[in-house]
Amino acid sequence: MVINIDFYGDKAKKRDTGTNCRVIPMANEENKQQFLEMLSASGELPVGLSTFKAFADPFKPKPWYQHLSDCSDDQVQAIEEETKDQAECSSWHQQRVGRVTGTSAHRVIHTSLEKPSKSLLRDIVQKESRKNPLKTPGILWGREHEKDAIETYKYALGLTTAYTAPTLINISSDIYKPHTSISIQRAGFRVSREKPYIGVSCDAYVHCVCCGKGVVEVKCPLKWNSDLPADKRGHLDTLLSLRTNHSYYTQV
Ligand SMILES: [Zn+2]
Numbered sequence: 255m256v257i258n259i260d261f262y263g264d265k266a267k268k269r270d271t272g273t274n275c276r277v278i279p280m281a282n283e284e285n286k287q288q289f290l291e292m293l294s295a296s297g298e299l300p301v302g303l304s305t306f307k308a309f310a311d312p313f314k315p316k317p318w319y320q321h322l323s324d325c326s327d328d329q330v331q332a333i334e335e336e337t338k339d340q341a342e343c344s345s346w347h348q349q350r351v352g353r354v355t356g357t358s359a360h361r362v363i364h365t366s367l368e369k370p371s372k373s374l375l376r377d378i379v380q381k382e383s384r385k386n387p388l389k390t391p392g393i394l395w396g397r398e399h400e401k402d403a404i405e406t407y408k409y410a411l412g413l414t415t416a417y418t419a420p421t422l423i424n425i426s427s428d429i430y431k432p433h434t435s436i437s438i439q440r441a442g443f444r445v446s447r448e449k450p451y452i453g454v455s456c457d458a459y460v461h462c463v464c465c466g467k468g469v470v471e472v473k474c475p476l477k478w479n480s481d482l483p484a485d486k487r488g489h490l491d492t493l494l495s496l497r498t499n500h501s502y503y504t505q506v
Pocket residue numbers: 432433434462463464465466
């Protein structure tokens with residue numbers, strides 16, 4: 255039996271029971287307090303401190319609105335990285351809570367400062383959750399066709415050769431012109447570093463050597479799903495640009 259094995263030699267036995275054994279006094283309350291204060295002041299925040307009421311404050315989760323102030327470049331980058339799946343990932347929904355986003359920007363600009371719209375405030379602090387996404391015909395139509403629009407755009411830029419999207423191609427000549435080293439990248443939720451209560455998610459980033467950086471925002475309104483000429487569609491003007499007083503313009 256292991257229990258019966260004597261692991262200690264004579265020297266060790268003498269040390270354990272002998273006279274030169276060091277006596278460590280029990281810590282009193284004052285000692286404990288000093289020790290905890292020392293740990294707390296170390297700047298390392300050892301997690302054990304969270305079990306003492308007087309030292310637990312730094313471990314409590316911050317209220318959501320405190321996340322809306324102070325955002326470093328690294329945080330902006332990290333938020334965008336983890337929200338690249340946009341509406342498909344929960345972090346995208348979480349990061350939008352409490353922030354003015356592209357979708358709400360137009361209403362925020364036009365609401366009264368003295369008496370802001372209650373439904374707008376509710377939309378900003380609640381936001382749509384991933385578990386209960388809105389499923390209005392317009393939203394479903396938009397989600398369904400946004401990828402067709404991106405495919406069409408890539409085709410127009412010469413990034414794909416096979417065109418499969420069922421979208422009617424109506425693309426302006428500045429897109430058709432040849433670009434040098436053009437690429438399209440996915441975009442996540444981009445928080446403003448200077449004004450962290452504002453954040454937007456465009457549909458993609460486009461970059462080429464000749465024109466520089468740009469954002470891609472796709473709009474597929476169900477309302478204009480018809481054979482109306484493009485310039486009769488509410489958000490576009492006769493030059494196929496966005497009307498400057500339209501909410502899409504504010505968003506972009
Ligand atoms: Zn270019």
